[in-house]
Amino acid sequence: MALEHALLVSLRERPATGIELTRRFDRSIGFFWRATHQQIYKVLRRMESEGWVTASAGDARSTERRYAATKAGERVLADWIGSPTPAATMRSDLAVKLRGASYGDRSKLLGHLDDLVAEHRTRLAHFEQLEHEQFPHTDGLSGHDLDTWLVLRGGIKQEQFWIEWLTEYTAAHRKATP
Numbered sequence: 001m002a003l004e005h006a007l008l009v010s011l012r013e014r015p016a017t018g019i020e021l022t023r024r025f026d027r028s029i030g031f032f033w034r035a036t037h038q039q040i041y042k043v044l045r046r047m048e049s050e051g052w053v054t055a056s057a058g059d060a061r062s063t064e065r066r067y068a069a070t071k072a073g074e075r076v077l078a079d080w081i082g083s084p085t086p087a088a089t090m091r092s093d094l095a096v097k098l099r100g101a102s103y104g105d106r107s108k109l110l111g112h113l114d115d116l117v118a119e120h121r122t123r124l125a126h127f128e129q130l131e132h133e134q135f136p137h138t139d140g141l142s143g144h145d146l147d148t149w150l151v152l153r154g155g156i157k158q159e160q161f162w163i164e165w166l167t168e169y170t171a172a173h174r175k176a177t178p
Contacts, residue, residue, distance in 0.1 A: 003043045004052070006033045008069055008077040011053060013144070015068035018044060052076055098169060110170050117166050124159035127152060 010016065010024050021044075022037045035043075044067055047053045052073030055065040069077070094116075101109050135141070135149045 003033070003035050003039060004047055005077060005080050006035070007040065007043060007047065008052065008073050011067055011069040012074065012077065015066055017064040017066050019064065021067070047073065101173075106173060110173060113166050113170050117163055117170070120159050120162040120166070124156060124163065127156045127159060131156065 006025075006029055007021060010021055010029060016024065018037075018041050021040050025033075025035055025040065044053065044055070048055055048067075050072075051070055053067045054070055055067050057063075057065060097104075097109060131149070131152055135145075135152070138149055141149055
C-alpha cells in the first residue's frame with residue numbers, strides 16, 4: 001500500500017490539515033500504516049500536484065492548509081480498493097531472532113520478549129477500550145461504521161496473536177531451561 005492510499009482514506013472520512021492527518025495516524029491509521037509528519041506533508045504536496053487532493057487556506061489566523069480528496073483522488077482510491085491485494089507476507093526481524101536465538105543470548109532475548117508482550121497487552125487494552133467506547137452495539141452496523149469496527153477487530157486479533165505466540169515461545173524456553 002502506498003501512503004497516498006492511506007491519506008485518501010483518511011481524507012474521504014473527513015478533510016483535514018496536515019497536522020490533523022498526522023494526529024489521525026498517531027491515533028488510528030498508524031497502528032496499520034506508519035508515516036512521519038514529514039512524509040505526510042511531502043506526499044500531500046505530490047498528491048496536490050497530481051490533482052488527487054485540493055488544499056484550501058484555513059481561517060484567517062492560520063497558515064495551515066486544509067486538504068480534501070478531489071473526484072480524481074476518489075477514483076484513484078476506488079480503483080485501488082477494487083484491485084487485487086496479494087496475500088500479506090510476514091517480514092519480521094523478531095521471527096528471525098527467534099529462529100536464531102540458539103546462536104545468541106537467549107535470556108536477554110526472553111527479557112525483550114517480556115517487554116514486547118507488555119507492549120502488545122497495552123495496545124490490546126487500547127483497542128478493546130476503543131471498541132467498547134465506539135462500538136458498544138455492533139448489531140446493525142453497516143457501511144463505513146462496519147468497516148471501521150471490523151478493522152478494529154482485526155487489530156484486536158493481531159494483538160492477541162502476538163501475545164499468544166510470544167508467550168508460548170517464552171514459556172517453552174523457560175520450561176526447557178533447567
